[in-house]
Amino acid sequence: MSNRKIKEKGIESLLFASGAVTVVALLLLCIFLFRDGYLLFDNYPVSSFLTDTKWYPTADPEHFGLLPLFLGSVIVTIGAVLFSVPLGIATAIYISELANPKIANILKPVTEILAGIPSVVYGFFGLVVLVPFVQNTLKLPTGQTALTGSIMLGIMALPTIISMSEDAISSVPRALKEGSLALGSTKWQTIYKVTAPAALSGISAAVMLGIGRAIGETMTVMMVTGNSAVIPGFPSGLFAPVRTMTATIALEMGEVPQGSDHFHALFAIGSVLFITTFIINIVANYIKRRYRFNL
Amino acid sequence: MISGKLLKNIVMCSMVLLIITTAFIGIGCVDQTETVSQENTVSQENTEQESIIIKGSDTILPLSQAESEEFMIANPEKSITVIGGGSGVGIAALIDGEVEIAMASRMIKDSERENAEANGVNPVEYVIAWDGIAVVVNPENTVTELSFDQLKGIYDGSISNWADVGGEDLPITVITRDSSSGTYGYFQEEVLLDEEYRQDALVQPATGAIVQEVSQNKGAIGYIGYAYLDDSVTALALDGGEGFVEATPENIMSGDYPLARPLQYYTNGEASGLAKEYLDYVMSPTGQDIVSDVGYFPVN
Numbered sequence: 001m002s003n004r005k006i007k008e009k010g011i012e013s014l015l016f017a018s019g020a021v022t023v024v025a026l027l028l029l030c031i032f033l034f035r036d037g038y039l040l041f042d043n044y045p046v047s048s049f050l051t052d053t054k055w056y057p058t059a060d061p062e063h064f065g066l067l068p069l070f071l072g073s074v075i076v077t078i079g080a081v082l083f084s085v086p087l088g089i090a091t092a093i094y095i096s097e098l099a100n101p102k103i104a105n106i107l108k109p110v111t112e113i114l115a116g117i118p119s120v121v122y123g124f125f126g127l128v129v130l131v132p133f134v135q136n137t138l139k140l141p142t143g144q145t146a147l148t149g150s151i152m153l154g155i156m157a158l159p160t161i162i163s164m165s166e167d168a169i170s171s172v173p174r175a176l177k178e179g180s181l182a183l184g185s186t187k188w189q190t191i192y193k194v195t196a197p198a199a200l201s202g203i204s205a206a207v208m209l210g211i212g213r214a215i216g217e218t219m220t221v222m223m224v225t226g227n228s229a230v231i232p233g234f235p236s237g238l239f240a241p242v243r244t245m246t247a248t249i250a251l252e253m254g255e256v257p258q259g260s261d262h263f264h265a266l267f268a269i270g271s272v273l274f275i276t277t278f279i280i281n282i283v284a285n286y287i288k289r290r291y292r293f294n295l
Numbered sequence: 296m297i298s299g300k301l302l303k304n305i306v307m308c309s310m311v312l313l314i315i316t317t318a319f320i321g322i323g324c325v326d327q328t329e330t331v332s333q334e335n336t337v338s339q340e341n342t343e344q345e346s347i348i349i350k351g352s353d354t355i356l357p358l359s360q361a362e363s364e365e366f367m368i369a370n371p372e373k374s375i376t377v378i379g380g381g382s383g384v385g386i387a388a389l390i391d392g393e394v395e396i397a398m399a400s401r402m403i404k405d406s407e408r409e410n411a412e413a414n415g416v417n418p419v420e421y422v423i424a425w426d427g428i429a430v431v432v433n434p435e436n437t438v439t440e441l442s443f444d445q446l447k448g449i450y451d452g453s454i455s456n457w458a459d460v461g462g463e464d465l466p467i468t469v470i471t472r473d474s475s476s477g478t479y480g481y482f483q484e485e486v487l488l489d490e491e492y493r494q495d496a497l498v499q500p501a502t503g504a505i506v507q508e509v510s511q512n513k514g515a516i517g518y519i520g521y522a523y524l525d526d527s528v529t530a531l532a533l534d535g536g537e538g539f540v541e542a543t544p545e546n547i548m549s550g551d552y553p554l555a556r557p558l559q560y561y562t563n564g565e566a567s568g569l570a571k572e573y574l575d576y577v578m579s580p581t582g583q584d585i586v587s588d589v590g591y592f593p594v595n
Contacts, residue, residue, distance in 0.1 A: 058474050059491050068494075077329060127504065132511045141466040143513050144497055227473070227498035241497050251500055254384045255474040285528075 007012035030274075037271035040064070040264035049268060053230035055243070057252060057262045061064040064265040066272065068177030068229045071147070072242035073215055073273075075232045076225060079150025080157055080214040085207055086153060087154070088161030092203075095162070096169040108166070115159035126152045132223055138239065144226030146242040152220050157210035164209060168202020201287055212277050227251060245273045264266055329341045346374035347569050351385020351398030352477045353502065354426060354520045355558050359398055365585060366576050373569055382477030383407075383477040389561055390414050397525045397561040399428065400477030400485075401519075411462050418561045423577050423590040427521040427547035428478060429530035432511045435538070440532040440539045443553065445591040446486050449516060452493030457514065470517035478502075481519050481556055511526040518554075521547065522590030548592045558591065 040049065044064055052065030091111065095104045126148060134151075135143030172195050180190040196203070229248070233240075249266050256263045268271025306560050307437055352422060356379040361374035378394075385397035387437075390411045403418055411418050430446065441449075448454035449467055458464045471492050472479040483489060499505045505517040510527035517528075521542065524530055530542040535553025546552040566574050576582050583593040 054494065112410050127507065131508075135512065142468040142497060142508070142512055144508065152313070222500055223504070227500075228495045229498075230495045241495065250475040251498060252475065254381050254473075257383075257387060263483070 002114055002115075012051045017164060031119050033267060033271050033274060036264055037268035038264075040261060040268045042044065043261050044265070049265075053218060053231055054200045055248070056257075057265060062261060062265075064261070066269065069248050069269060071231055071237075072225075072229070073235060073246070073276075075146050075237050075242060076149045076153060076221060077211055077214045078245055079146055080153035081148055081207070081211060083154030084161055084210060084214075086155045087166045088158050088206070088210065089165050089203060090111055091158075091162050092165035092206075093196070096108055096166045096193065098187075108163070111159050111162045114155070119156065119217060119219040120223075124265055125151040126220060126224035131133055140239055142226060144241050145239050146225060146232060146240045149221045149225035149242070149244075150238070152224055153214040155219055156217060156220065160213050161210040162204045165199070165203045166208030168199040168206065171202070172198040197209050198262040201290070205284045205288040208280055208287065211259075212280040212284070214275055215280070216246060216273065220248050222247040245269050249273075298551070303352060304391040314459055333404070337489060338537075342507065345569065346376070347395040347573065348376045348378065348393070349385075349396040349398060349560075350380060350388045351393045352379040352382040352400040353379045353478075354382075354478060355398040355402040355424075357522060358424060358558070358586060358591055361585050361589050362577050362582055363573070365581070366557075366573055369576075369590060370572075375569075375573060382474035383475055384482070386411075386418070387562060388548070389418060390416050391496075391502060392416065396563065396566075397490060399561060400557070401480045401545075402559075416563045418563065419565055420559040421560045421562070421566070421574055422594055423560055423574075424558045424583075425547065426556055426558050427542055427544075427592070428482060428518050428556065429521050429524050429542045430473050430516065430518050430533060430554070431509050431528040431530055432516050433509055433511075434527070434529045435513050436462060438531065440530070440534065442534040442539075443486060443536065446533065447490075450482075450487055450492055450496070451490055465514045466567065468508075468515040470513055470515055471496045471498055472502070472505070472509055472518075473498050473500055478518065478520060482554075485554060485556075500577070524590075544592065555592075561591065 023094065044062070048066055049066055051067065053067050054063040054065045054085055056063040062073060083194055091107070094293075095107050099107060104292050131143035131150060132146050133143070134140065134145060134148050138147075176198060177190055177193055180194040181187075184194065220243050225244065227243040227247055228241040229243045230240070232242045252262070253266055314356055349363070356377065359377045363377050367373060367375060382397075382399040382401055385401055386407050388394045389397035390407065393412070397418075403420070407440060408418065412564070430441065436457070438457060441460060445454065445460045449460070450471075451544055453458060454465060455467055457467055459573070467530060469492075473481075474480075483492065497508065499508065499517075502519050502523050505519055506528055509515045509517045519528075521544075524542075532539040532541045533553050534540070537551075537553075540546050540552050542554075542575075547555045560574065560577075562570055562574075577586075578594070585591050
């Protein structure tokens, strides 16, 4: 075997090893997370974990009810989607189809800068500016509500949604749009009858990843949603404080004695969170592949 | 090509192992560096430890920071690191042997003492100062005093409107700390008599966030350490069974104010070495003056 070939193989294995590290890390993480989460069920029944409506980890007897936290995450995320999806897709359409190149060249990098702002800064802004604003405008008992969290998360999910939708829309073949225009459709008809449906898979994937980003966000949510572990009503729950799964872990992991039921309960929540985002990612990938536009 | 395949496999496996090992060595080193640097600074004739770590209650954090700064100015060759995180965090760190002194704004729990003994740690308590917990409302709120029964009702969920305690017709927004906070535990014990907080109370990750929310929310009520009290919020007079008492320094020091509590340091066994020197400094008249400066109350 020649020297050159060995070198070639060496580099190849090096790159393989780098790739393998990610997989190994993920595997170890899963094992650790699920094992510690599973230990909760030695002392606490799974059924109570899934159906109990109370989260009183330090009470006697303890209540580790997943429901208020899970639904808290869900309602905040739904709010974020309602806010960010229309805005994000509209921006993406504007950037890729309508804006003149000069404006598009400014808009696109600016939306991406939004992704670079640390989440604690978003949280601080939310706490100081948005919380009093929401409270005074809607005449609520407190401004720390699911809605406030949704708006902040919506803003944070925007860059993901905009840049991915924009890619999807730009990659719709020119021939399709030109064909539509040639048949006499207006620009707007072309966008909503031809371009948008053709890019739908990419847009859906963008939305799913935006949701994934929103559901996993911790710091911002913890600072602006009030963290009351109550089951939110819908839609009234949007205007009341809620607590998400992520905020619970962040709030309580400091105090919790290692190896206690409370400790394992936090890991169980972490597992649920992991599984949720995992499913969202798989669905996003599936949509992207299944409905990829083929010409 | 057998040798080629074999070579490839060997290289791959060793690479993966190497990377994992490096990662773990890295993780292992994080804690080690501290100890190494500590050992390096020890002078030859003096084998005493020259640096300690203090960790725990966010309530005591500003006090410990002020004390340690003054101590280090007086003793430039010694180093004290002060870290917050909550009383429980500090005690857990003491049990794990990570720190020399734990700060706690509540008594050590029985479960923690058991854990400590199981780990061969014997927590010894030193009361270094007193703190008053102020129950605060928005300055626009007309309520100026509450009895313990009313306060308990507000916090356990049986009272939800200010009109029920003599104020305007306005829903009460109840604010608590998260469960890592020593103040959370203390308040639960003293006011709620170990019952649970209402489920829909807002949970704030820091005292500053409570002040922030109360200062901008007319219907809010929260509890904070006396040192955090400022003009943006109003402290209520409380009745713990012996008439209403204002939250003033005089009343807290005299013990009349019902929500006064000791702030303590915990060490593993009797304090020794630098930890003892530092504790002696805190308990000295100079150290106790700092206690007053920071906004807490001296022990004597």
